Amino acid sequence: MQAREALKKAVTTLSGAGIAIPEREASAILKDGLGINSLAVFKDDPTLTPHQEEKLEEILKRRVSREPLQYILGFVWFYGIKIEVGPGALIPRPETELVVEEVVKGVFPKTEAVSILDLCTGSGAIAIALSLNLPGADVTGTDISGSALVWAGKNMAANFDSASPHKIRFLKGDLFAPVGDSRFDIITANPPYIKEDVIETLPPEICCWEPRMALSGGAEGLDVVKRIISGAPEHLRPDGRLIMEIAGGTDIAALDRMSVDAGLRPEKVIKDYSGWDRVYIART
Ligand SMILES: C[S@@+](CC[C@H](N)C(=O)[O-])C[C@H]1O[C@@H](n2cnc3c(N)ncnc32)[C@H](O)[C@@H]1O
Missing domain, CATH: 1.10.8 (Helicase, Ruva Protein; domain 3)
Structure with missing residues (x-):
């Protein structure tokens, strides 16, 4: 042929x-x-x-x-980096690059030795993109899924060797649990935020193939989001930032109230390429 x-x-x-x-x-x-x-x-x-x-x-x-093409080919481009993916890890999406961009363009003045916690790291896309673009950063990624972390480990091996000066590690556990009471300059997150009853209405590539744990944010889509906001103040340094991807259509006023109740100050919201509110930023 x-x-x-x-x-x-x-x-x-x-x-x-x-x-x-x-x-x-x-x-x-x-x-x-x-x-x-x-x-x-x-x-x-x-x-x-x-x-x-x-x-x-x-x-x-x-x-x-209807297996996703990215699983079949085994990779996706994310922030100019080849990220390996397969069953067990969410396929990183272009709008998630906005989280990386916000940090890289200097949301925080101390870019030299900034410490970053990437919650819900999945394939490690955000953590790896940040580490490669901020060589002075100390980056920790955490995820509850061992299968997702296998992909994060592969991506770390593909992008950093033992002689690399970059500081990056992946830890398994529920949100902040793997880092104890450590504090960071920046917390990034792309948590599962889809409402439970919406998942079945999504294309088969998503609802039948991507891990439920990576998609479902519970009945209102906010289960993990709420826990991240309430845990962030105890894990951020002064002048720290929480930079979190959210579902388009999320009630921003409600997120602001949660942030204030938790002890954070809402800072700004960034829209995605389709005009949806997509990245929520609050500070200590
Ligand atoms: C939407 S995916 C994001 C993956 C990756 N950060 C990205 O942007 O491609 C959400 C991730 O959160 C993880 N997750 C879900 N619940 C969690 C929890 N309670 N603690 C830690 N990770 C969790 C899932 O395993 C999944 O890898």
């Missing part, structure tokens, strides 16, 4: 399975799954090896069952 024919086959198969943008996924499958980039497809139209043909069949079979 020639590459162009393979591309056409992928588009037809994916579109028949109801995949939203089949052309984009088909070209990602050829490039990242089979190692044939778009230029080669149109310029040289190479013949697929038997191994590539087999691989194409296998990828399309998995994708037609």
